[in-house]
């Protein structure tokens with residue numbers, strides 16, 4: 155019988171997982187930085203976030219290549235194959251989250267004006283939830299914990315709720331005070347980026363469920379699937 | 384010749400004469416796969432094979448769908464060859480082998496009384512691990528078996544057609560009188576497939592047909608299997624997981640039970656077996672964790 159070089163396969167799969175965790179952490183930091191830049195109207199930090207995106211892209215391609223190499227040289231099957239396929243999807247989601255963070259940072263650059271006394275409470279709550287959810291999904295990925303992955307995905311509803319509240323509040327402000335319009339629109343855009351990050355976390359949770367259980371469950375209708383927000 | 388299995392006294396064995404066989408909706412029994420009805424050419428029911436006192440395979444219930452390729456995989460010694468040989472009564476050539484249970488071929492039990500094993504083996508052909516051409520010319524390798532089975536037609540045409548179907552004709556058409564042994568391993572194996580085809584079987588059983596071949600010859604045989612599957616029902620035993628994944632439509636996974644009897648532990652579409660098998664033992668085996 156053909157004995158697969160199991161040790162080598164295990165090593166390569168572990169390396170992919172390790173890299174993914176590093177990328178996950180980097181993305182989390184980037185999102186944190188982008189929000190800090192926003193709170194403090196710190197344009198330098200915003201610039202760093204935008205510049206740092208290239209590095210995230212780089213990491214993404216490295217993981218992508220490692221996945222292709224495992225497929226070509228080790229012919230993974232069953233759970234191994236699902237882990238590789240999941241990694242190829244998850245890496246894209248993480249890298250795109252980096253783009254959303256860069257989007258927030260760009261808003262900071264465009265927005266101008268003094269630092270915020272404080273960001274709207276709803277936006278802060280939304281940010282905290284999004285970051286928490288991202289941290290959790292990286293953890294369930296590392297542990298291939300598909301039962302918890304399902305719970306993590308459910309958290310996205312709360313983020314969507316926050317986003318709706320935020321939209322209402324900001325629109326209300328804009329109606330009441332014309333001067334708040336510009337800033338309000340920018341903050342809406344920040345909220346939109348956070349909402350998209352939440353969606354991507356859910357996509358990752360879906361992939362973890364598939365990777366660990368072999369079952370595909372759509373937990374998150376894509377935007378355009380008649381969502382009002 | 385009548386399409387049914389007949390014994391030497393030319394008595395046609397009708398189904399009503401074997402009432403002891405398993406309940407069975409036939410003729411043309413069907414099975415559902417992805418909602419589409421599929422005809423089953425071979426079915427085993429409670430199939431057990433002993434070598435002396437030793438139970439080699441236990442209670443195998445397996446369907447082989449018509450014009451599909453079914454792969455049988457599993458660790459060495461789990462009874463794959465034993466199962467394959469029981470599908471055309473080849474195991475009867477092993478003196479101590481004893482078979483119990485049923486193998487239904489187009490709804491008829493091939494182990495029923497009056498069924499002629501030679502006729503069974505004509506209609507359910509076999510290709511072995513090591514190419515085993517007869518020590519005769521390429522031409523005779525094909526013509527001989529056909530003659531023995533009473534083929535009365537034009538032999539030249541049969542030889543050509545069989546070699547063409549086995550994708551060997553172009554390579555040998557100018558040297559048909561050379562010995563079968565003069566061919567390469569991959570060519571010899573295709574010659575054996577041509578020989579199996581020449582007696583017009585309906586099923587072809589293959590026991591690790593590529594294990595002695597290089598990758599190019601292996602791919603040629605696999606390609607050939609795909610083509611043959613438009614006409615024949617194919618069962619292949621293979622140790623090469625990638626081969627099973629590449630070539631088969633359905634996969635049956637066998638394992639040794641605790642008492643060392645081989646069992647069928649999972650059967651599904653090949654795609655499912657190699658992406659999300661249900662049984663953790665299958666997962667371990669297809670991912671190389673076994674043993």
Ligand SMILES: Nc1ncnc2c1ncn2[C@@H]1O[C@H](COP(=O)(O)OP(=O)(O)OP(=O)(O)O)[C@@H](O)[C@H]1O
Pocket residue numbers: 434439457458459460461462463464465466477479645
């Ligand atoms: N002719 C025989 N006489 C006695 N025992 C036999 C005979 N053929 C096979 N067996 C036994 O039956 C069991 C199943 O053997 P079988 O050849 O069917 O396994 P297999 O799955 O084809 O293995 P492999 O992958 O090594 O070819 C083994 O324990 C083997 O020793």
Ligand SMILES: [Mg+2]
Pocket residue numbers: 463464465590620
């Ligand atoms: Mg064998």
